[in-house]
Structures are given as C-alpha cells and as structure tokens.
Amino acid sequence: MLKYRVLSRSCHIFHPKSLSNNTLKSESTQELLQTLGFIRRSQAGLFQWLPLGLRSLNKLTGIIRNRMDNDCGAVEVSLSAVSSKSLWQTTGRWTNSELFKFKDSKGKQYCLTATCEEDITDLMKNYVTSYKDMPITVYQITRKYRDEIRPRGGLLRGREFLMKDAYSFASTKEEAFASFQELDETYNKIFKDLKIPFVSAWADSGDIGGEFSKEFHLIHESGEDTLMSCKDCGDISTLDMSQSFPEKDGQYLGDVDCKYALTKDHSTLICFYYPKNRQLNWNLALNVMDKDIDLALRDKPNDLVLEAYQNDNEDIMFSKILRVMDCRLNSKSNFPDFPLKEYLKNNFGQIDDVSIVDAQADEICGKCENGNLQSFKSIEVGHIFLLGNKYSKPLNVKFVDKENKNDTFVHMGCYGIGVSRLTGSVAELGRDANGFRWPAIIAPYKVSICTGPSNEENLQRIKDIRSKLLDNSSIDVQNDMLDQFNEKLGIGARIKLSHAMGIPLCVIVGPKNWPNVEIEVRGIRWGKRDQWKTEFEKKTQEWNWKCTENENGIEKHVVPIEHLAEVVDILLRDM
Template identity: 40%
Template structure:
C-alpha cells in the first residue's frame, strides 16, 4: 500500500513540474505580474501567441473541474452531451446570412466554429422529426474560434477558447420558454457552485438574435460591461439595455447635448439629450422613426453632406429632431451649425423619447421605488430565446400532432469556460499568489512535513491521511520531495492556489492546517461548537493566514469541513 500511495502522490505532484520558477517569486514579483503573466509563470498555461493558450497540467486540472461542474448541472437538467466538428461549411452559414462575418476564421469554403446554431440545427433535423421526441437540449464543451481583433487578458478575450454551448428544441413558444427558464435555473446553480459574486442582467441579443436574452456576469472591476442593479427589487440589466426613471415628472434639464446623423436619404438627424448623460443608439433605433445611414462619419462630414444635398434641393431637405423626454421648455439646446439652412415646414420633431442609458441614481423602472447602483461585470455566459430565427432558414422542421410540418422553437445557451477561469484567477488572487475556490482547485490539499527526516509515525500518518482524503474524492498532494526546503514547499503550495496546507511534524499527536480564510458557514460553526473540544480543534488567525490546530485522528474530518467553505 505504501508504494501505491507514493505513486499516486508522485503523479499529483508532477502537475507542478511547470511551476518550479514560482519558488523564487517574491510578493513584490507577484504584485507586478498581470494575472495572465502569473498563470504562465506558475505553470497553468502557456501563450505561444496573443489569443492562443496551451493548457499545462495545473491549468488543465482547473479546466476539467470547471467542466465537471457545468456537465453535472446540465446532465441534471436532462441535457444530452454531444461534440460537433470544429470545422463548418459555408453553405449553412449562407442560409442564415452569417457567412459574411469578420469574426470567423475562414479556410476556403469552411470556417472554424465560433458558435454552433447552424450545425446543431442541421444535425438534429433528421432525428427530431416528430413532436414526440421533444423537448430536446443538446450541449457540448469544446474549443471555439474567433478572429478577435483585440485579444487581451490571456483567458479573457482569446482567438481560441473553451466554451460550453447548448441548444434547445421545442414544439412551440410556450414549451421553448419553459426550456429557456429551466436553463436559466441551471445557470444559477452553476454560478452558485463557483461561489462568486454574479448577476443575471437583461441583455441585448446582438448578432445571435432572438427576443429575450440574459447576460451572466461575474461582478469585478476588471469588467468591460456596465451594469445597473436596483437596491430595492434586485432587477438588473446592462446599461445598454435597461430603461430607468430619470429625473422628476415635468422637470426638464437645464442644458442638452446634441449628436448629428444622416438618414439613408442624406437628411439631417439631430438627437438632443441631457448633457452629461450617454445617448443609447439602441434605444433610438428601437423607436424606428428614421432610417439611419450606417456609414460612419464625423460631425463635419455629416453636416457637409447634408448641406450639399440641401443646396441641390433648394433648401427643402427634411431635418429630423429626436428629443429625449428630459429635454423640454426651459432647456438650453445647441443651435444648428451656421451653414445649415432649413425650412420650418421641412422640420419634423419627435419628442418625449427615452433614449439615454441608465446610470447610477436613476429610479428603477421595474419596482418604481428603488434606485440603481452601478457595477462592473465580466460577461461569462449568455442565454437566448431564439424562436424560429434559425430553424426556418435551415428548414429545421418536425411533424406535429396534427401531421403538419412546423419549425422548431429554439434557445441557445453559452458559458465561457476559459474566461471564467481567467476571471476567478484575477479577482481572487492576493499578494501570496492565486486562490482557487476548492471546488475547482487542481490540488485541494498539500501535505508537508516540517522535518527533513520523517519518523515512522509521521510516515504512517501521511499514508493514512492520503488514503482517507482520496476516499472522500479530495485532490491531495503529499509533497515529500527532499530537493527543496519546508518553507519553499509551503510557499509553492500557497502560490499556486492550493486551498489547504496540512503541516506534519509540528508536535506529537497534532497537525496544523493552514488556510487563507474560509466562509465559516452556519454548518461549520455548529460542528466546531459540538466537536471542537473532542477534536482538539483550535483556530489561530494571524495576518492573512488561519491556522487550524487539530488532533491527527480528526484531521481528515476537519479538512473535509473546511473545503466545503472555501
């Protein structure tokens, strides 16, 4: 048994082979490194080029553990796992008008898959030929590819990345929304498992399409997305999507700003909105009042183009004024440029429009009572209700109970697996190194003997502890290397983010278990209160470290309890 346990421990320890330089990293070194650089330095990943990642043993361990959480929750929801080809033919992308997309890596008539709405719909159509075979949700966890122009942050925005994408197929809208809701519940379970601050935000469906979608964000200052959340009802949304109650009824702002655009007929569009607020072009276009010329031009180009058109048409070209509802009588509005001549009979005004983004301090549009609070978020998931957007052009049909051919009603659901890992590494790291939640840590426990020469009792205890922990499915490393000192072993374990260090050889009959903090849940407190004296369990907090001193025979029990709270 001694030999087999040593072989197992040696195998786990080999995961750290790429992280040996970490022994020489000081706190100052750690503070200077970006999270991407730290992950590379510690042997989790390697980056051969911008946006590309090699997953090394430690990083692969984290990746597998995140995948297992996602897989478990999808299987509980009776989703079926598949794995599609990474290469997709242009013919099906042409049918959905998505082939002319600059984000696709194209290889002649093929592309590397960035998403799989086309492929999965084409795949299941011959099989889901009857209403009796639905609902059906298929998912995969695989690499995806995107010709990202501004790859950044290592795992945050890559050209190749790991993603979970799922697709639901139903016989009608009611049934499809039921699948959509069940998948949102699955997402809640996944993000709760990860024990991170997360929000579900009303979102813009973007290029994917559909009528209803949610963004799933990990709340962090590194995020690029601006989110607002009501402090009363908890309603949450991306500022680009969320309407809010701005100002007081009947009270207008003192001064407005203006932005100029052209219509497709080169008419002038003047949009007036409160100075200091951000105009939402999404909200403007949703009003569907004017057909915008999408060609990007600066203010001078817009004005000159209108003036030229106006002169050619004897000053009779229409000017559209779109005015936000906070702009009204008494508001100082910018004058039109001097070279813009207009005829009042050819000026059309649309007023009382809600066309600015929400911001902190606005009142909630859902409950009408709370105020909005700003936060930054990193989008790590998105859920869409698609309807028949893809099934109709791809002829994804089934035979219903009346023997009629009908298109599937679909939903799609993505989670950025590798992005989640990058965000977790970034927001939980401290000046001692990485800090992985125990559920995804590649190694959960390091056993380290303080003495260079182990006595027989310590050897026997370590072997027994390893076996007990492995029987509890706890990932354990027995660091019995004689090539580095105790201090360096301890530092290595902490810097790569191992949640617990079990220190043997301190005093006869006891061990020390070091952590960098845990949640101390109600369950933890109850067990500590009931069993603490019997187990000889003492907690000493010092700086960023907590030491749990416990009798050897109860070490595995305390370790199991601590890991649940980390």
C-alpha cells in the same frame, strides 16, 4: 529517491522553483497563472493548458456536464470545429470578420466555429421532424475560435477557448420559453455550485440575435462590463439594457449633442438629442423607435446620414423629420443648429420624456421608476438567448405539428458558458497579494500537504495523512491532494507556494506538533458561509480541535491526525 518522485508527481517541474512576494503582488492574474504553471501562452490569444490549469478546467467542465445532464435533461453531442462557408452564408454570418477562414487543398472554404448555431441546426433538422421529438436540448463542451484583433486578459479573451454551448429546439413559443427558463435555472445552479458571487442581467442579443437574452456575470472591479442594479426592485441589467431617469426631468442646461439616424425606408430623418456629457444608448434609442432604424448607418457621421437622407428623398421640403429629446434636456439647453434650411412644420414630429443615454449610478430605475440605480463592474461568463426562428428559418427547419401540418419553423434557444473564460475569471475573483484563492470544487487540489525536509519520517507522515483522508473524508487522494514536494524549498516556501496556487487548505506536518497537524486556511468563504463554526463549537473539546489566527491574519486549525479528515471536510463545506 524514486519513492519521492512518485509522491510528488512529475508535474512539479511546471511549478516555479522560487516565488518572490513582488511577483505575487505585481503580476496580473493572467501572468500569474503562467508563472505558477496553470497555463502557458504560446501565441497571442492562444494557450497551452498545463497540469494545474487543466485540473481546474476539467473540474469545472465536470460540474457543468453534471448540471446539464441532470438538471435540464440535455443530451451531449460533440460537433466538428470545422464548418463550411455555405452554411454560414445561408445565415448571413460568413462576413463576420472574427471568423478564422481557410481552404482545403481543393479550394473548398471552411471556418473554425465561433459558435455552432448553423451546424447544430443543420444537424438537428434530421432528427426534430415531428412535434413529438421536442422539446429537446443538446449541448457540447468543445473549443471555439475567434480571430480577436487584440486578444487580451489571458483566458478572458483568447482566440481559442473552451465553451459549453447548448441549443434548445421546441415546437411552440411556450415550449421554447420553458426551455429558456430551465436553462436559466440550470445556469444559476452551476454558478451556485462554485459558491462565488454572480448575477444574471437582462442583455442585448447582439450578433447572435433572437428575441431576448440574459447574461451571467461575476462582479469584479477589473471587469470590462458595467451592470446597473436597482436598490429597490432588484432588477439588474447590462448598461446596454438599462433605462434610467433623472431625479427631475429637464434640469440639464449645458451643451446638447445630436445624432442623426434614418428609418429603415429612409423616409424619415431621426434626430436624437441628448446631453453632451452623456453617452447615447443605441439600444434605448432603438426601442423608442420600435426598432425602425437603419442600423447600417449607425456608426456613420451625421453628414453622411444627412446625405443619404437627401439622396433618397426627392423633395426634402416634404420629407419627414422626427426629433427625439432625452428627458434630461431643457428648452434652454444649448442645442446645435438644425442642418436643414427648409422643411414643412407639418412633417415635423417630436418625442419627449424618453431616456436615451447610458444610465448612471444614483439615477432612478427605469423598470420600477422608484429605486435608485447603482453601477458595478463585472466579467461576463455566460449568455443565454431565446432565438425564435432566427436560424431555423434560413436553414429551413420545419416539423410536423399536432395537426399534421408542416409549415412552422422550429423555435430555438442557445446558451453559452465560456468555460476557459470562467476559469480565468474565477482566478481573477479570488486573487490577492498572495496569489489565487479557488473555490474548493474547482481548485486544482483541495488540500496540499507541506512537510519539512524530505526524510523517511516525513514521508511516513504524508502516507499516514493520505490513508486517513482516503478512508474518512471526501478527498480523493489522487484527484484532490497535492504533496508540495520541491526539494529545494523549505517548509515556509512550500506553504507560500500552496497558498499562491490557491489550494483551499494547506496541511502542515512537522515533528513539533505530531501527531497533531496544522491546517492553514486559504480558501474564501464567499457570502459569509460559516457552517464550520457550529461544528467547531460542538467538537472543539471532544476532538481537541483548536483554531487560531497567525501573525499574517491567516486562520489556522490544529487537530490530532485521527480527526483531520473530519475537520478537512467541515472546513471545505463553506468554500
């Protein structure tokens, strides 16, 4: 009995004791992660990591760490999760309503870090005192916190999450951009390691700020984000950043919407006109105005913007007005009434031929002005920013340059991957009606072994398989192999559980075929990888390796145990 215990590991108590088809089909990915024992929700937006989930999370962490250390020479640190009010006040981010804030017994105020720009900058200013100390990129993989009002999507938008955040420090703009590019490449390698489809897209910098930024997305219809890609030039941008033009300008004849804004000095009223059936895109609107818009008024209704304009300008008669017309509009479109009765024609300007609404599929790409756009839903999993001196300036981080002067602010970049979010997203990506399908490299186990009844004979067979795999494959038995060993389940249910957990290969051992074993393939070959076929054709005769498909369309391999290890390695290579 004890021997079985050890083989099956005590972690089996976290796995379901039975599993209905209905559960597998109807539960959301984030519910199923709990049912199968990957994680368990403790409170809204907060999760406990159970053995299966922690294995995948740790494997992903390992991949990221390996790439960060070896591909961009980043140096790992680990900052406190507790930061101080004073630091966040200096950069103006203390007012962020999503920060968890608290006091100690002496009344001093703290927050739990949501990101670490403040802390890392404050730390690094002690070390990057000369241009010789740069460029340097530091990173950490630690928990972050965000008081999401409506946590949702399980691991996708939690209130505590594991994040890899990196920060680059450079003495020149060029050096900073080189670091940004290096991180961009490293991110591409990390996502390629996972062998899953992903894209990177130019993006808006949002609350983090800075000069420009790029997001990394997994394509999936359940995603909250929309990306636009050009069929011709291949440019991919977030909806925020995507400019599009209609096939022909000025074809829209319906109702027109207008949104008011003011320039930063409040001297000019800006009226954005656009088709009522479209969404104003603030990012495009900002670009038209060279960012000269008072963003504090962005979400205010038109009458309040107008009131501010009237209050701040002594004689409205002489104040400036600028009309910005979306290129889809036609003079015959149905414009709303203009609110001001009196104004001077001379003070009246107009910008035409610009696109200020969210792009739509099939419109023309604003980048190449040639190809048609397509849109798809996606899940954001990484974001990299060229920050400039957004943080080094308020925190006063200067360095001694080549001329021995000390008056330039350090150039920074910051680079995030939501590690727990990525784990949840990959689960979503490979999800089907039978459960999960993990990439081999982050599957909780690469191989599971399912036997019939737990008798001495089957136990011996498992031992044989273990030793074959240990000696002749890349499988690390402890780390990559699970014995499916719930004594209450029959062999069919054990296989079903292995497939549901998303383990790429399920090795099935029974008296019928022995010493042949069966391998059922559950992993996905994204991007039609099929290196295995070439190997199969070479070796099918020599090894007596057969491949069939069962009645449920599942790919099956049968191979004598002496070649099991080689076949396992070959099959995993594509997954």
